[in-house]
Amino acid sequence: MSHQSISLLKNLISRITTGSRIQTRSVTYKTRPVTVIHGDVTNEVEQVMDAMHAPVYFETYDIIKGKYESFATGNGGIDTEEQSAFECRYNNVDIVVIRENTEGENAVREHQVVPGGVIQSFKVTMTKFWSDRIAKFAFEYAQSNKRKKVTAVHNKQKDEIFMKLADAFFLESSQEVAKMYPNITYDEICIANCCLQLVEKPERFDVIVTQDDLCGNIVSNIAAGVAGGSIMPGGHFGCEHAVFEQVESVGIGDNPVALLMYSVMMLRYLKLLLSADRLETAVKRAISEGKCGNNSTTTQDVVDAVIANLD
Structure with a gap:
C-alpha cells in the first residue's frame, strides 16, 4: 500500500471515530x-437536530440526478447489554461489520452471451489495492475505537478456496x-x-471485515437481526463524503431509533463530538425508559422522548 493511500485512510478514519477520551473538545463549531x-422519517431527524x-443545516438532494461512490460500509449497532428495554435473544453483543462497496458483486460486470438464453456475469472483481484499503480501514477503525479483534470473512471451505485469486488478495492484505x-x-x-x-x-x-459485498451484506443483516433488527444504524464512507442510513433489509420501514443513531455516526464523522454524545445519551435514555x-x-x-432527554 502506498504512503499516500495510508495517509488518506488515516485522515478518513480520524473523521469517523471519536478518538481518545482525553482529547480537548471545543464548544464552538462551524455550521456544517x-x-x-428524504424518506419516511427524515423530517423527525431534523426536528431533533x-x-x-x-x-448543521439541511439541504435536499435529488438522488436520481446525482452520483456517489463509497468504498466502505460500516454497520454498527447499539450494545445489547446497554439497551435492556429491548428484548434481545443475546447479551453482550457489540459488533461492527465493515465491507467493501466498490468491488465484488457491486462491480456488476455482465453481458448476454446468447440473446434470450445465456447471461455471463463477471461480478467478482478484486484488486490488491482495494483489498489493502478495506483491511487498513477495518484495523484503523478497531484501533481508534479501542476494539480488540478483527475477523476477516472469506469463501474458504476446508482446504479449497472457491475464488482462489480473489480471496488470496483479501486474506494476504488482511494478514x-x-x-x-x-x-x-x-x-x-x-x-x-x-x-x-x-x-x-x-x-x-468484535469487528468483522469482508471484501466481498455479497458476503458483507449477508453478515451485516444477520448481525443486525441478532442485535436488534431495525434499530441498527449504518454508514457508507468514501474518500471525501459519507452517507448514513438504517441497515438495509432489516425491519419493516424506517425506524426513528436507527435514524437517530446513524445521525450520531454522522455527527462524529463531522467531528461534532459534543452534539454526538448528547444525542446518543438522549436516545439511550429514551430506550431505557x-x-x-x-x-x-x-x-x-x-x-418527543428523545428531545425530552436532551441535556
Whole structure:
C-alpha cells in the first residue's frame, strides 16, 4: 500500500471515530451542511437536530440526478447489554461489520452471451489495492475505537478456496495489515461458519471485515437481526463524503431509533463530538425508559422522548 493511500485512510478514519477520551473538545463549531435524501422519517431527524441546536443545516438532494461512490460500509449497532428495554435473544453483543462497496458483486460486470438464453456475469472483481484499503480501514477503525479483534470473512471451505485469486488478495492484505497492529487480535473465518457463529455465539465477534459485498451484506443483516433488527444504524464512507442510513433489509420501514443513531455516526464523522454524545445519551435514555420499544409508540412519540432527554 502506498504512503499516500495510508495517509488518506488515516485522515478518513480520524473523521469517523471519536478518538481518545482525553482529547480537548471545543464548544464552538462551524455550521456544517448535511444533505438529506428524504424518506419516511427524515423530517423527525431534523426536528431533533433543531431541538438540540446542532451546528448543521439541511439541504435536499435529488438522488436520481446525482452520483456517489463509497468504498466502505460500516454497520454498527447499539450494545445489547446497554439497551435492556429491548428484548434481545443475546447479551453482550457489540459488533461492527465493515465491507467493501466498490468491488465484488457491486462491480456488476455482465453481458448476454446468447440473446434470450445465456447471461455471463463477471461480478467478482478484486484488486490488491482495494483489498489493502478495506483491511487498513477495518484495523484503523478497531484501533481508534479501542476494539480488540478483527475477523476477516472469506469463501474458504476446508482446504479449497472457491475464488482462489480473489480471496488470496483479501486474506494476504488482511494478514499483512494485521502485523502492523500487534495489540489487535486477528482471525479468519469462512462465510458459512461465520453465519452459523453469528447465530450461535455472536459475542465472539468484535469487528468483522469482508471484501466481498455479497458476503458483507449477508453478515451485516444477520448481525443486525441478532442485535436488534431495525434499530441498527449504518454508514457508507468514501474518500471525501459519507452517507448514513438504517441497515438495509432489516425491519419493516424506517425506524426513528436507527435514524437517530446513524445521525450520531454522522455527527462524529463531522467531528461534532459534543452534539454526538448528547444525542446518543438522549436516545439511550429514551430506550431505557421504555419509550422506544412499544408497538403502540408512534414516530413522533420517539422524537418527543428523545428531545425530552436532551441535556
